Amino acid sequence: MAKTRTSYFCQSCGHESAKWLGKCPSCQSWNTFVEEIMEKSNGAVPDWKVSSSTSMQRSNKPVLVADVVFEEDNRLLTPDKEFNRVLGGGIVPGSLVLIGGEPGIGKSTLMLQLAMNMPAMKVLYISGEESERQIKMRAERLAPNAGKAGGGCFILTETSTQNIFKQIEQLQPDLVIVDSIQTLYSAHIESTPGSVSQVRECTAELLRFAKETATPVFLIGHITKDGMIAGPKILEHMVDTVLQFEGDRHHIYRILRAIKNRFGSASELGIYEMLGEGLREVSNPSEILLSQRDEPLSGITISATLEGVRPMLIETQALVSTSAYGTPQRSATGFDTRRMNMLLAVLEKRCGFRLGTQDVFLNITGGIRIEDPAIDLGLAAAIISSHQDIPVPFKTCFAAELGLSGEIRAVNKIEQRIAEAQKLGFEQIFISKYNMPSGGKDKKLFDLSRYSIEVKPVGRIEEAFNLLFG
Numbered sequence: 338m339a340k341t342r343t344s345y346f347c348q349s350c351g352h353e354s355a356k357w358l359g360k361c362p363s364c365q366s367w368n369t370f371v372e373e374i375m376e377k378s379n380g381a382v383p384d385w386k387v388s389s390s391t392s393m394q395r396s397n398k399p400v401l402v403a404d405v406v407f408e409e410d411n412r413l414l415t416p417d418k419e420f421n422r423v424l425g426g427g428i429v430p431g432s433l434v435l436i437g438g439e440p441g442i443g444k445s446t447l448m449l450q451l452a453m454n455m456p457a458m459k460v461l462y463i464s465g466e467e468s469e470r471q472i473k474m475r476a477e478r479l480a481p482n483a484g485k486a487g488g489g490c491f492i493l494t495e496t497s498t499q500n501i502f503k504q505i506e507q508l509q510p511d512l513v514i515v516d517s518i519q520t521l522y523s524a525h526i527e528s529t530p531g532s533v534s535q536v537r538e539c540t541a542e543l544l545r546f547a548k549e550t551a552t553p554v555f556l557i558g559h560i561t562k563d564g565m566i567a568g569p570k571i572l573e574h575m576v577d578t579v580l581q582f583e584g585d586r587h588h589i590y591r592i593l594r595a596i597k598n599r600f601g602s603a604s605e606l607g608i609y610e611m612l613g614e615g616l617r618e619v620s621n622p623s624e625i626l627l628s629q630r631d632e633p634l635s636g637i638t639i640s641a642t643l644e645g646v647r648p649m650l651i652e653t654q655a656l657v658s659t660s661a662y663g664t665p666q667r668s669a670t671g672f673d674t675r676r677m678n679m680l681l682a683v684l685e686k687r688c689g690f691r692l693g694t695q696d697v698f699l700n701i702t703g704g705i706r707i708e709d710p711a712i713d714l715g716l717a718a719a720i721i722s723s724h725q726d727i728p729v730p731f732k733t734c735f736a737a738e739l740g741l742s743g744e745i746r747a748v749n750k751i752e753q754r755i756a757e758a759q760k761l762g763f764e765q766i767f768i769s770k771y772n773m774p775s776g777g778k779d780k781k782l783f784d785l786s787r788y789s790i791e792v793k794p795v796g797r798i799e800e801a802f803n804l805l806f807g
Contacts, residue, residue, distance in 0.1 A: 340569040345370045346533040350570045364570070373528040383690075413512075413553065416454045419609065419618045423580060423593050425601015428512070431551040432600065433544050435518075435573065437566040438557045438582035442559050443611055447582065448514050450479050450615050452490045456722065459489050461510035465496040465520030465530075479615040496530065498523045510552065515543065517557040518572075540575055573673055584611075588704030590625065591616065595645075604645030623761055626703040633731060636723030640714050640715030641736040641754035641766065642707055647752070648757040650734060652702040653712060655719035660696045671701030672716070673708065680717055681738060687743030688798060690724060711748040713739035714767060717798065718805060729769050732764035743798045747772040759790040767801055770794035 345354045347370055352363040357370050359800065412427030421427050424434070438444045445467075452460040453476060464472055473493050495501050498521055505513065521539040522530040529535065540556070547554045556576065558566045566573060573579050577599045584591040593607040608619040619625055627639065627650060636655045641648060660666065669677045677699055684690045699716060701707050715735035722729050736744060737755040738746040747769045748754075758766045772794070795801040 344534075345372055348533060351533050351537060351572075362520075365414050371532070373532050373534050378728055398570070400756045411456070415451060417451060417607075417618060418620070419593065419607030419649045420451065423595050423605045423607045424578065425595075425605065426596055428553045429577070429600045430553055431547050432553050432577040433540075433547045433556065433575070434553070434578040434580065435556045435558050435566065435576040436580045436582060437560050439586075441586060441610075442582055442584060443616060444474070444582050445516050446479070447609075447616055448516060448555060448557060449490075452512070452514055453480055453692060455512070455524060456489045458511040459491070459508070460512045460514065461491050461493060461505065461508060462514045462516070463493045463501060466516060467494070469494055474742075493743070496520050496522055498539050502542070502546065505546070513543075513547075513552060513554045514748060515554065515556050517559055518543075519559050536572060537575075540572055544575055552701040557684070579740070585704035590619070590703055590705065592644075592705060602646065606644050606647065611797060622647075623757060626651045626705070627761075628652055628702060635726045635728045635730035636719050638639050638719040638722065638729050639734040639763070640712035641710040641734055641758055642712055643750055644709075646750075646753075648753040648764075650757060650761060651705070651707060653714070653715050653719050654700040654702065655716065656696075656698040657692065657720060657724040658696050660694050665694060666696040666698070668697075669699040671704070671706045672699050672712075676710075676713075677716070678714060679741070680720070681744060683739060683741060683798070684717060684720065688721075688802065690721060692724065695724065709748075710738040710746075711736050711754070713737065714745060714798075714801065718767075718801070721802060721806070725806065729805060730765075732762065733767070733805075734758045734765075735767045737767060737769045737795070745795050745797060745801065747770040755788055755790060755792060759788055763790055765791040765793055767793050767795055767804075770796045 345357050346352070347354075347361040347364065349366045349369045350361065350364040352361050354370060357372070363370055388656075412429055414427045415421055436444055449462060449472065452462045462472070468541040469492055491510065493501065493504055495504070518536060518540060519531040523538045523542065524536050526534050526538045535724050543554050543556065558572070560566050566579075578595065579597040581594045581596050582591060582593060589611045591609040591611055593609065595601070595603050595605050596607075597603055608622045610619050610625070630637070636657070638653050639650050640653050641650055667674060667678060668776075677697070681692050681697060685692050694698065697720065699719075701722065712735070714737040717739055718729055718735060736748060736751060738748050740746050751768055751772045753782070755766055755768070793804060795804065
C-alpha cells in the first residue's frame, strides 16, 4: 500500500510547497499555507479519462497555424439578451464559464432561470448545496408552470465528480451548470471539498470534459471576504470566462460584469432587476438610474458614463454642510473617496470655494459603483450646487474629466454619451472643447449639427460654472 503524501498549498495563489512557509514565495502573502493530504500513488485514472464519451486517445503533434482546420461554431443564444451581451454574443460550445458573487446576490437564481428558459436544450443543473425539493421550490417561484417551462432542465444533487460524470455519460446534456465548484470533490484527492487541491482537480476534470465534448459548462464560485473568488488564483486562469455578479442587496439592481472573456469583450455588463419572481432584464439602465423629480433640488446632477461600451446616464448627488466637529467628514458611496478629495482640492485652489471646513457627502444612486473619470464635472457641479444651494438647470447633463489645473479634459466615446443624453430628452450637455471624434484624423471638433441637443464645449472649470450659475 502506497504511503499517503501531504503537501502545503497557498490559499491565495495555489503555490505548492513540501513544507510549511510563513510567506508565499509566489504571491508574497503571509500565513496562507495549509496542509492537505494528496492522492495516494495507486495508479488510479480519473473517470473522465476512461469514460467512453469523453476519451479521445490521440497523440498531439505540432502543426502549422495555416494547416489547422477551423469551423466557426455557432454560439448558443439564450432568451436572456443581457446574458448574451456579457458573454460576447452567446454561449460558445465547449467553453468553461466561472460566475462569482457574494452570498445571496442571486447567482443560483440567475443560472436556474437560465436552465429553465432553454426548453430546446437538455440542461443538467448539478447542485451540491440544495436538495431536489429546495430547487423545485425555487423553480416554482421563478416560473409557476415550471413543469412546462423547465421541460429540458434536469436536476442532479451530487458532489462526487465520479458519480457526476457517470450521469453525464448517460444523459449527454447540451449544457452543464455546477452549483458550486467549492462543494465538489474527487475521490483521487484525499483533501476536503473546497480545498485548493480539490477545487483545482475538479475544475481540471470539468475543463477536460468541456473541451473534448464541446459542451459548455458553467461553474458557480464562492468569494472570500475580500471579494475574490475562493480557491487558488489558477482557477481564474483555467476557465475561459470569468463573470462577476455584484450589487447592493439593499437595492433591487444587480450587475453582471465580465472580468475575463476569451471569446469577446471583457468590458461588457448586463443589468438586472431582482423581483419576487426572479431576475428581470433591464434593457434601458439610464431610465431606472434617474429619479423622477417634481421640483429642482440643489446638489443633484446627471452625468453620462460608460460601463464597458454601454453608455448610460446616472444621477450624482452631493451634500455640503458646515462641519460641527473639528475635522470635516468626507464620505462617498459608489465613488472613490480619494478622487473626491482631489476634486475638492481643485475646487478650492482653482475656483476659490472654501470647502476645508465643510462636510462633503457624495452618492451615486442605484447602488452601483462608477470609476469613469467622465463624471468628474458632474460631481464638481453637484458639490458647488449644494454649497451655494443653487439647483442645476433641468435637462442638463455632463460628460468631462476635471484636471488638477482646473482644465476640462476630453473623454473617450463622446458621441455615444451625447446620443444617450439626446435619446432621453436632455436639452444640453457640457463636454470638453478638446474632445475629438473617435477615430477622427482631421484634428477638428466633431460635427455638432448632427445632434438636436445643445452641446456646450468648455475648457476651464470656471467657464463651466459661469454658464451654469452665472
